[in-house]
Amino acid sequence: MSSTYLGMPAFPEAAAAATRDERLRANLRHATHTIRDRRAKAVAELEDWAELRAAGAALKNRVLRHLDHYLEQVEEKVTAAGGVVHWAADAAEANRIVTELVRATGEREVVKVKSMATQEIGLNEALEREGIRCYETDLAELIVQLGDDLPSHILVPAIHRNRSEIRDIFRERMASWGRAAPEGLTDSPAQLTDAARLHLREKFLRARVGISGANFLVADTGTAVVVESEGNGRMCLTLPETLISVVGIEKIVPSRRDLEVYLQLLPRSSTAERMNPYTSMWTGTTDGDGPSTFHLVLLDNGRTDTLADPVGRQALRCIRCSACLNVCPVYERAGGHAYGSPYPGPIGAILTPQLRGTSTALDASLPYASSLCGACYEVCPVAIDIPEVLLHLRERVVQGGRVTVRGRRRTVRPARGHTSERAVLRAAQWVLDRPGALRAAQRLASRTRGLHPRRLPGPGRAWTDSRELPRVPSEPFRDWWRRTRGGAQESPGRGSRAGTSGASGDDRGQEER
Amino acid sequence: MSSRERVLARVRRALADVPREERPQDVVVDRGYLEVHGSRTPAQTVDLLAENLADYRARVHRTDAADLPGLLARLTAEREAETVLAASGLPAAWVSAVGSPDGVATVVTEHDGLTLADLDGVDTVVTGCALAIAETGTIVLDSGPGQGRRRSTLVPDHHICVVDCGAQVVDSVVRALERLDLTRPLTWISGPSATSDIELDRVEGVHGPRMLEVVLLDPPL
Numbered sequence: 001m002s003s004t005y006l007g008m009p010a011f012p013e014a015a016a017a018a019t020r021d022e023r024l025r026a027n028l029r030h031a032t033h034t035i036r037d038r039r040a041k042a043v044a045e046l047e048d049w050a051e052l053r054a055a056g057a058a059l060k061n062r063v064l065r066h067l068d069h070y071l072e073q074v075e076e077k078v079t080a081a082g083g084v085v086h087w088a089a090d091a092a093e094a095n096r097i098v099t100e101l102v103r104a105t106g107e108r109e110v111v112k113v114k115s116m117a118t119q120e121i122g123l124n125e126a127l128e129r130e131g132i133r134c135y136e137t138d139l140a141e142l143i144v145q146l147g148d149d150l151p152s153h154i155l156v157p158a159i160h161r162n163r164s165e166i167r168d169i170f171r172e173r174m175a176s177w178g179r180a181a182p183e184g185l186t187d188s189p190a191q192l193t194d195a196a197r198l199h200l201r202e203k204f205l206r207a208r209v210g211i212s213g214a215n216f217l218v219a220d221t222g223t224a225v226v227v228e229s230e231g232n233g234r235m236c237l238t239l240p241e242t243l244i245s246v247v248g249i250e251k252i253v254p255s256r257r258d259l260e261v262y263l264q265l266l267p268r269s270s271t272a273e274r275m276n277p278y279t280s281m282w283t284g285t286t287d288g289d290g291p292s293t294f295h296l297v298l299l300d301n302g303r304t305d306t307l308a309d310p311v312g313r314q315a316l317r318c319i320r321c322s323a324c325l326n327v328c329p330v331y332e333r334a335g336g337h338a339y340g341s342p343y344p345g346p347i348g349a350i351l352t353p354q355l356r357g358t359s360t361a362l363d364a365s366l367p368y369a370s371s372l373c374g375a376c377y378e379v380c381p382v383a384i385d386i387p388e389v390l391l392h393l394r395e396r397v398v399q400g401g402r403v404t405v406r407g408r409r410r411t412v413r414p415a416r417g418h419t420s421e422r423a424v425l426r427a428a429q430w431v432l433d434r435p436g437a438l439r440a441a442q443r444l445a446s447r448t449r450g451l452h453p454r455r456l457p458g459p460g461r462a463w464t465d466s467r468e469l470p471r472v473p474s475e476p477f478r479d480w481w482r483r484t485r486g487g488a489q490e491s492p493g494r495g496s497r498a499g500t501s502g503a504s505g506d507d508r509g510q511e512e513r
Numbered sequence: 514m515s516s517r518e519r520v521l522a523r524v525r526r527a528l529a530d531v532p533r534e535e536r537p538q539d540v541v542v543d544r545g546y547l548e549v550h551g552s553r554t555p556a557q558t559v560d561l562l563a564e565n566l567a568d569y570r571a572r573v574h575r576t577d578a579a580d581l582p583g584l585l586a587r588l589t590a591e592r593e594a595e596t597v598l599a600a601s602g603l604p605a606a607w608v609s610a611v612g613s614p615d616g617v618a619t620v621v622t623e624h625d626g627l628t629l630a631d632l633d634g635v636d637t638v639v640t641g642c643a644l645a646i647a648e649t650g651t652i653v654l655d656s657g658p659g660q661g662r663r664r665s666t667l668v669p670d671h672h673i674c675v676v677d678c679g680a681q682v683v684d685s686v687v688r689a690l691e692r693l694d695l696t697r698p699l700t701w702i703s704g705p706s707a708t709s710d711i712e713l714d715r716v717e718g719v720h721g722p723r724m725l726e727v728v729l730l731d732p733p734l
């Protein structure tokens with residue numbers, strides 16, 4: 001795409017979407033394969049990976065089974081260390097709390113470090129509505145924000161943009177957000193990164209309010225932990241006078257010692273590094289060092305509903321490493337946008353329908369956005385059995401059952417006739433409007449054919465056992481995938497056709513019939 | 514009902530399946546993982562630290578107390594640093610030679626009155642550290658003496674961190690957490706900042722110091 005493209009009248013939307021879709025697929029494929037290979041190497045370096053993984057899962061189980069105890073402990077410790085703790089039952093309340101806190105400072109601008117929780121609640125938009133400008137400072141988030149776009153990957157949210165697109169976005173948009181892109185900016189990643197450094201630096205030095213999430217909250221000390229690579233996190237956590245951190249209630253780990261598990265699991269699983277460049281830990285406030293005011297907003301927003309389901313609960317162990325995205329054949333083809341939430345890929349397929357419920361067509365369709373190959377479970381550093389939860393949620397969509405919605409127990413009715421299939425098809429319609437989502441729509445629609453209610457034997461657990469899906473060794477499947485599908489999608493211009501046939505990636509569903 | 518009570522009540526209702534008498538410690542956590550990976554002599558541990566630091570693009574130097582001032586003078590001169598910030602509590606001798614050959618560099622000792630704009634004008638910051646982790650190539654700062662406030666090691670573009678190899682090098686993440694005080698603000702640094710956000714090409718130096726130099730200070734024999 002040249003820079004003149006952006007200056008021209010808009011191309012018909014479908015054409016633009018198709019172009020983007022092709023590029024998206026190429027980028028995604030390159031990215032996911034690169035990261036997954038690097039991750040495998042980083043993990044292989046540790047002979048005790050299996051033990052770390054088991055401990056990582058068990059510690060989170062301990063927290064989840066006694067979450068009330070740990071929440072109260074966090075509150076007590078953070079307060080004792082000079083922080084102020086707020087509780088938000090849902091997104092609207094969290095946004096209201098943050099908005100009021102920013103207003104109280106008199107500031108109209110905040111700097112922000114990438115956080116899934118704040119994306120989930122739509123904080124930027126909420127602040128914008130109140131006249132508060134929120135500057136994203138993660139490079140990828142900056143690209144997304146300047147491009148007026150949506151993130152598509154947990155770890156590399158701009159994975160769907162290539163370098164020349166990014167250069168164009170910087171040239172066109174930086175000036176209206178602050179310091180303009182340097183003259184003669186090329187598309188070399190080093191130059192683009194440098195442009196971002198200069199653009200953001202003036203904002204960091206000026207900012208008086210910072211907003212973050214946290215990767216971990218240590219219950220017995222009240223310590224918050226942010227793991228990052230670029231240093232924008234350190235800037236946001238250290239330079240402003242006021243720091244507001246919005247953190248999901250599942251982010252707690254019991255004690256300081258437990259960080260030894262997660263600080264080994266997370267960097268290797270996510271960026272395939274022995275250790276990420278920067279990790280910040282802070283406990284309340286410290287005189288003369290860093291923000292003088294610290295607010296912690298504890299966010300529920302569907303997490304307690306998820307907690308109420310003993311099978312689905314394990315999704316709350318997630319440490320957002322994104323390893324499951326990078327091994328997922330469906331994600332590789334569909335891209336992150338198709339999942340309709342900030343949580344894409346396998347984790348999104350099990351988390352979103354639990355956080356939001358399955359009342360919308362899109363959310364009801366998410367448990368079907370998988371070929372159940374089990375690769376996600378194998379790489380998950382906290383051993384979330386994603387296929388198990390997917391089957392459990394499919395069963396709920398199709399057969400109905402007891403669920404908790406906003407803290408209230410409800411019985412959802414089983415889908416009548418073809419309701420679930422229709423739901424999925426409606427979802428497909430929905431994603432057709434979104435760039436890069438076409439493939440997902442086709443896959444989802446196709447998927448339902450194999451999952452007609454009458455064809456789904458229950459209970460799901462037994463079905464899993466008889467098919468032994470999660471236990472299928474990943475290598476043979478992936479080899480198979482590469483051999484039969486890897487080549488098929490290399491032919492550009494036939495993208496949508498290839499995608500349709502790609503739906504048969506659910507080979508085991510085919511066998512079942 | 515306050516939101517605090519509402520959330521806590523929802524949590525308790527959600528956990529109806531958890532037996533009432535179960536306590537957090539009843540949930541078994543098997544810590545069968547290793548505290549240290551491999552066995553090494555102290556000298557080998559320092560070598561591993563050097564190797565891993567370099568692998569993540571920190572520049573590594575080894576010296577002893579006698580040669581440290583000369584080395585720091587050379588490193589700051591190489592960068593043509595005009596303003597060098599010494600973290601408060603840093604041994605004065607360390608930076609005693611900085612600036613002396615040509616008299617260009619000014620050494621400023623960190624103090625309360627330093628503004629962000631002042632820091633933005635600093636070319637190089639020199640600090641010690643709380644400890645360094647060999648297996649991961651990480652240095653950890655805890656804002657203690659000689660380590661500076663967090664912003665002092667963040668805004669300048671060049672950070673020189675001195676590690677006392679006699680007392681500050683630990684093998685592993687487990688060993689590090691045993692020693693660290695979490696009530697202090699901690700910054701774990703493993704190489705200079707980096708991003709792979711553009712087509713997964715790794716670019717070193719985004720925000721924070723784009724150049725990290727680690728000086729491994731050998732203990733006196």
Ligand code: SF4
Pocket residue numbers: 269317318319320321322323324325347376379380381382383384
């Ligand atoms: S589900 Fe597991 S693999 Fe996926 S992002 Fe969460 S922790 Fe990582």
